[in-house]
């Protein structure tokens with residue numbers, strides 16, 4: 040993020056008096072504030088209008104708290120919309136309030152969007168001159184992809200969260216005829232505790248990896264044993280200094296106006 044972002048936002052504010060940023064699924068704002076500080080560094084004199092589309096009231100409250108205790112945000116105007124991306128889309132289309140944006144980001148949130156191609160097409164239509172969309176989600180080369188491909192059908196799964204990776208995303212962008220660049224950012228997650236029987240952190244990590252509540256106590260023993268064995272295999276993890284590090288590679292996809 041630190042290295043990649045300056046290049047990605049390099050021209051978004053050129054010749055502009057105000058930079059308009061739309062954060063989709065901004066959560067509690069930690070990543071958003073990192074992005075904003077990079078935009079401030081690139082364009083120190085320019086006002087920033089940062090609007091956030093986020094359905095969770097709890098996340099919005101945390102975001103507001105973070106903004107309140109962070110300094111150097113004077114040139115940024117924040118607005119929060121408590122809604123999903125499709126509710127935002129419907130609202131602005133109904134009211135014909137289709138404004139253009141300089142930077143739209145969707146970070147670790149497309150898993151929760153039902154119609155991703157329609158969402159991409161809509162938000163792409165809102166890009167102004169030199170504007171970009173940044174999407175971050177797990178890479179098709181990550182352990183997540185292997186886990187979902189191999190075990191997705193055997194894990195309890197609601198339709199709230201999709202097994203979507205950068206490979207699916209880039210295919211969708213190609214189908215839509217949109218220009219994009221995709222970079223992988225190597226990242227790992229220490230899952231060593233998963234292999235310590237009865238370890239509380241390990242149990243929580245297993246819940247996170249399988250998106251299942253209380254996986255360790257409720258999963259069929261054969262499924263649990265197979266997953267625990269596979270998680271130590273090289274397609275899923277690397278072993279380093281006695282630790283098991285899950286392949287959590289993320290992709291940055293930058294879509295051009």
Ligand SMILES: C[S@@+](CC[C@H](N)C(=O)[O-])C[C@H]1O[C@@H](n2cnc3c(N)ncnc32)[C@H](O)[C@@H]1O
Nearest residue numbers: 064065066070094095098123124146147148151
């Ligand atoms: C994993 S968090 C990522 C938060 C933040 N972007 C980050 O990277 O730290 C996903 C966020 O997307 C939000 N979300 C879920 N469904 C959404 C939707 N349909 N439209 C917009 N945001 C959504 C969630 O409430 C949550 O805050």
